[in-house]
Amino acid sequence: MNDAEQTLYRTRLTADLSRQLDSIAGLLGAAGKVAADVSSDMRQARMDAMAQQVNTRDQLEKFNLRRRKVEAALARIDAGSYGLCCECRATMEGERLDSDPAEVFCQECADEREAP
Ligand SMILES: [Zn+2]
Numbered sequence: 001m002n003d004a005e006q007t008l009y010r011t012r013l014t015a016d017l018s019r020q021l022d023s024i025a026g027l028l029g030a031a032g033k034v035a036a037d038v039s040s041d042m043r044q045a046r047m048d049a050m051a052q053q054v055n056t057r058d059q060l061e062k063f064n065l066r067r068r069k070v071e072a073a074l075a076r077i078d079a080g081s082y083g084l085c086c087e088c089r090a091t092m093e094g095e096r097l098d099s100d101p102a103e104v105f106c107q108e109c110a111d112e113r114e115a116p
Pocket residue numbers: 085086087088089090105106107108109110
């Protein structure tokens with residue numbers, strides 16, 4: 001992979017990372033609002049707030065998972081191992097990185113992992 005390609009992937013990953021961080025910050029702001037609603041002693045409001053908290057937690061988990069995957073990809077760029085499969089060290093297919101620059105495995109290793 002040449003420097004220009006790597007710079008392009010780094011730009012996409014950095015933008016992805018800031019989207020995840022924005023989403024996480026937004027959810028944490030919303031979570032604060034839920035906590036305030038809980039102080040109301042209406043039973044229904046409390047149950048709604050609890051359901052919303054579970055939903056918020058699931059979403060937070062999803063965003064954090066993606067954030068970690070993107071951060072790991074950026075770390076691989078810094079380490080000079082970006083674009084290599086984390087399993088077999090083969091050079092990853094360009095179209096695979098184009099569809100997700102945070103991709104970890106080559107097609108073959110990914111298929112093996114998904115196999116039952
Ligand atoms: Zn592989």
